[in-house]
Amino acid sequence: MRDFFPFIIAGLVTGSVYGLAATGLVLSYQTSGIFNFGHGAIAAVGAYLFFQLRQEWGVPWPIAGVVVLVIAGLVIGYVFERLARGLEGTSTAARVVATVGVLIAIQGLLTATYGPAARDSRTFLPTHVFSIGGVNVGLDQVIVFLVALGATAALTQYLRLTATGSAMRAVVDDSQLLDLAGTNPTRVRRTSWAIGSAFAALSGVLLAPAIGLDPLLLTLLVIQAFGAAAIGRFSSLPLTFGGGLVVGLIASLSTKYVSQYQVLSGFPAAVPFIVLFVVLVFARRGWLAELGTSAARKVGRRPHASRRARIVGVVSLIAVVAAAPFFAGPRLPVYSTALVFVLVFASLRLLVVTSGQVSLCHATFAAVGATTFAHLAGGAGLPWLLALLLAGLLAVPVGAVVAVPAIRLSGLFLALATFGFGILVERLVFPMAIMFGKGGQVTAPRPDLGVFDTNTPKGFYYVAVVIVILGLAGIHAANRSRLGRLLRGMADSPVALATLGTSVNITRVIVFCLSAFFAAVAGALFASFSGTVGGVSFPSFLSLTLVVVLAIAGGGELLAPVVAAVALQIVPSYVRNATFNDYLPVLFGVSAVAVAVLSNPRLDVDARLRALGTRVHWRDRTSRIAVRARAVGAEGRP
Amino acid sequence: MNGLEIREMRVRFGGLTAVDGVSLTAPGGRITGLIGPNGAGKTTIFNACTGLVRPESGQVRLDGEDLMGLSVPARARRGVGRTFQRMELFDSLTVAENVRLGREAGQAGGNAVRHVVARRSDGEQVRAVTEATLELCDITHIADRTAGALSTGQRRLVELARTLAGRFSMLLLDEPSSGLDRYETERFAEILRRAVADRGLGILLVEHDMSLVMTTCEHIYVVDFGRPIFDGTPIQVQTSEAVRAAYLGSDAA
Structure with missing residues (x-):
């Protein structure tokens, strides 16, 4: 004792x-x-x-x-x-x-x-030891x-x-x-x-x-x-x-106990997240009432570019992407990474913007994809493309696990639970053999396409272009389909969707699974590109950065992920000024604060900014899930 | 029994009894009125019927089937549709998409596969229903506009169209004419009458516009402070002392 x-x-x-x-x-x-x-x-x-x-x-x-x-x-x-x-x-x-x-x-x-x-922070208090x-x-x-x-x-x-x-x-x-x-x-x-x-x-x-x-x-x-x-x-x-x-x-x-088990070495550090996750998942309904949200919303005046303008935009974007190897020079690998991030951001957008769910564990999905791919393609020797697909599919149950709190919680508490989940996986599962293992890193092969050499920067870049375009096309198809309508409907009014007959719990699970799939494919692509990839590439902190950068990148289905990836990956590689790059996160953070404050429906900044030729796109609809349900309930109270 | 049947419904929020022993019957093929001063508990009755609020006691049946144990979407799939006093439109979607979802939401239902892949017959059905409903509600000309950018009158019509597109046998309409002008209200009443006559739909109508209630409803229930105080034909309601007393000094709209 x-x-x-x-x-x-x-x-x-x-x-x-x-x-x-x-x-x-x-x-x-x-x-x-x-x-x-x-x-x-x-x-x-x-x-x-x-x-x-x-x-x-x-x-x-x-x-x-x-x-x-x-x-x-x-x-x-x-x-x-x-x-x-x-x-x-x-x-x-x-x-x-x-x-x-x-x-x-x-x-x-x-x-x-x-x-x-x-x-080193020197202790300032007396460290005299006595015995009780x-x-x-x-x-x-x-x-x-x-x-x-x-x-x-x-x-x-x-x-x-x-x-x-x-x-x-x-x-x-x-x-x-x-x-x-x-x-x-x-x-x-x-x-x-x-x-x-x-x-x-x-x-x-x-x-x-x-x-x-x-x-x-x-x-x-x-x-x-x-x-x-x-x-x-x-x-x-x-x-x-x-x-x-x-x-x-x-x-x-727990530090006392787990010292005997190598596998559980991450447990003590993960305790707060386990507590958080458990409380959130098992809390009784109505136990946690979210405060301070209101039903106020900005009316969706989505600026629709004309069909022709959009086609011209997409075509010129593809042209720039295809031509990148000719102007990028030694920076081409940065462009490959940026492509991976376009897919990551697009999958995150599906969750955050399209369906209105806040998720702060997106890097975790990518990490799951990266390690699964490495084990399947590298370890088990499966064909490259099959391993890539399976990496995405195996992340689907992970998405479903995250969606469990999403079903019962919403808004703020969901964000907290996903954040907790991301760190939990990072501390507890990353060091396990099913992910990065004790060595902290895994190796993954590049695809073998015969005469087309994928081991050159240019060769792999084009592989990435194809996979990312396929991924974006898949997300776009989902957006345009019945599922996309259901998701956008859920973001606007989950109550209405439920009273029309959709079990929105299922809708929520589906969108988490779908988003996890694409993020995992992106992670797998990243692993293949890097050759050797470690947990440090997918820190849980990255999930926060992703959400913030996506928030400031605007609202376009294609444009936002591209802008976000450029801001996060390509800009820093071109700016030689180290000070600027050091302070880039500060810029992201401050911009995100500004975007959030400007999204306030009580401010009529929209009109003012339109006059300046800019638009605020950050619209978010998450709060409505719980709040609207409560508002509906409250309406009838005499 | 055909239609919606509420028996002895009692809803309590904390120490406050919002609905206190209300019973009513809204048969199919007819418009039934539910009126009462502000705060009488009308919306709460709707919320309890659709599953958004759990009543303390009482029964809700649709065509004889007990709905009480069912979730919100499950009740909707059994055939109870509703609109909201404060309108719950899909604001970032177009009018046509809103109406489409009225049908598609039920088809997707609780089935994960149907969320993603439509049945082969669904597509045709959805297209036909959407077109016909847009036509019925006379909103075809604004089909491609974003719902959030419309006027109140247009939004009311879109919300009605969305429920009409669904496979509902009973609609609960919560003050659908508030914010509408005289002409729009008349048009609204006309759409309701047609939907009832053509499809045998039952409607339970909460409404403050007395002329709309008196001209469309065959039978009217009056509640006050959560309690039923009267029910009868429009003429009987208009001449009732009890109803007059309840409205006196409050908003006899």
């Missing part, structure tokens, strides 16, 4: 920090209806700011700590409050895109400034735990004892009350964002010495917070803090 104590203590300490972060997340979500995917990014900013002040500029740590909290609370909190107001009345997908955009922008900014490698009942406990551990617990307890007291606090509590209990509470709603929101951001920054500062200053790790702290928040049903603060402790404990205790 004694063996467990160190793990329990370590689990409680990190768990308390997760709880602290999660409490801040839930507070700002409840008061504003904006679920902040960038919450962990605030933690990262806090940790780096603290590092900068203390270790680079030599500011004593107590002063540095206060400065960090004040900046996080006042400045970052203010910015988020404004952003939240700009997003009021937008769809769930626009909100998800906006805060994921913040995440990507901040992560990019920190990476560009401090480099991607982890920096024979178990060694660090003083710093005690302090971290007490600070996290104290901050959460102080917040609970604040909510109980002050006027603004009780207004906030009323809102946390029932978000509809905000406007009735008789307090200035802006002040309530600003205060809650300030506290939420300060909590995030504090958790970053407390966690950095333990996990190191790593922009990605800290940014993804948000997911530990997601797991904790899920246990607190995204509404109860004490339960959320308790959820943090649970997540921390399970993760810590």
Whole structure:
């Protein structure tokens, strides 16, 4: 039994920090209806700011700590409050895109400034070790735990004892009350964002010495917070803090067990996602009510190019693509990669734009395709084309698994579940032999086409052209068919589609399966092209980038995937300026925020932008699934 | 029993009883009215019939078959169609696509294969039904326009056309004339009468436009605060003291 104590203590300490972060997340979500995917990014900013002040500029740590909290609370909190107001009345997908955009922008900014490698964060708390009942406990551990617990307890007291606090509590209990509470709603929101951001920054500062200053790790702290928040049903603060402790404990205790099993080495790191996924999948219906979405929508005035203009566009695009080997020079492999991404984006568009489902695990589908292809074509020696097709088909059940939460959840919670699923697979399944294995990479062959040499960059490029065009044609056919109508109908009004007789649950599963198929084919193509491909090519973070870049690429069925792939792959290869490329994610993130805010139906930017000759295409319809169902239910209440 | 039958329906939201023991019968081949002041629970009755809301007790039958245990799409496939007070159109689709989906949604139903591949006979049927329904509702000239960009009157017609294209034997229409002008309302009533006469369709009509109700319905049920207060012919309803009392001071439209 004694063996467990160190793990329990370590689990409680990190768990308390997760709880602290999660409490801040839930507070700002409840008061504003904006679920902040960038919450962990605030933690990262806090940790780096603290590092900068203390270790680079030599500011004593107590002063540095206060400065960090004040900046996080006042400045970052203010910015988020404004952003939240700009997003009021937008769809769930626009909100998800906006805060994921913040995440990507901040992560990019920190990476560009401090480099991607982890920096050493010196502990600032006394590390004196003492013994409680024979178990060694660090003083710093005690302090971290007490600070996290104290901050959460102080917040609970604040909510109980002050006027603004009780207004906030009323809102946390029932978000509809905000406007009735008789307090200035802006002040309530600003205060809650300030506290939420300060909590995030504090958790970053407390966690950095333990996990190191790593922009990605800290940014993804948000997911530990997601797991904790899920246990607190995204509404109860004490339960959320308790959820943090649970997540921390399970993760810590599991390290003890899995050390015996190589296969499960990814388990401890995956605990928060498992918790998140399990809570979301098994939550009772109506347990998780999504906040702050409204039925407001932008009327679809899709600008239809004339048939002739479209044909001219497609033909000239094909001409450019076919001619690429003659002007790309040594960059041709970049063009091949871009082609793969066109297919990835097109399959993602089918899901996000056509059917209105938010998915944050698209890179996972591609990874499944890549590894399956490698095993079938490389290991089992199946013919190239057959292996490519089978790679796509075997991803279909994976799509179906992801669709399980989609059936019951919607909008925000679906986005969370897919995000959790992506990271779960990355940490747990990637290292298994069915995917990348212990070595972390697999090898895949190129097709053997006799006299046509596919081992040259040019040879493979044309193979990619053919496969990608076939894939796009398939997606286009799906779009034009009965299925496409059903999907677009579901995106516009799932309630209407259901009352016309379609079991929309089946429709949702189908679109996930179809999207997974094409993404997996793209992943397989990428594996074949790369020869050797590793899990690092399909990080779960890539899924976030994909959604954000697609959001800013516009709405065209063919144009959006092409623009997105060019922006993500080709532009960086032409810009020699390293600084620009470092800051490219920042540009993507900020643009995504702008696109999401501009999509707000309460803003009549459409007219203004049309006057400028631009159009906002980002229309998203996800929120309607749950919200409209509720609106329909509410309509009849006397 | 032919048509829709509601027995002792009771719906409660928390502590609030929205529908309190309503029974009514809407036979096929006729238009039946359901009226009452705002908040009387009319839309809730529709939601409970179509499965969007779960009633606490009561029965809903269509042509004698119990619908209570069925899901929303399953009830639709049994033959109950509806429109929405706030209109649930497929806004980014064209008018013709909206109407088509009225039929195709039921054909796809709960069958994954039918989502993707249409039966050979389906294609022809869908084309014919779409054309005929567009014609019936007199919206052929706007068939290629995007539904989201239309006027309210046109949108009401598109939503009606979409349900008329489906294989429904009973339609629940929720304030279909709100937002329509005099002329559009008359045209609307004409379409309803034709659909009923030609196809033996049953219609349960929730409506605030009293002249539409009085001229189209054969039998009218009146509810107030979720409770049935009267039912009878248009003449009887117009002369009823109870109905007048319920509407007095509220919106006697």
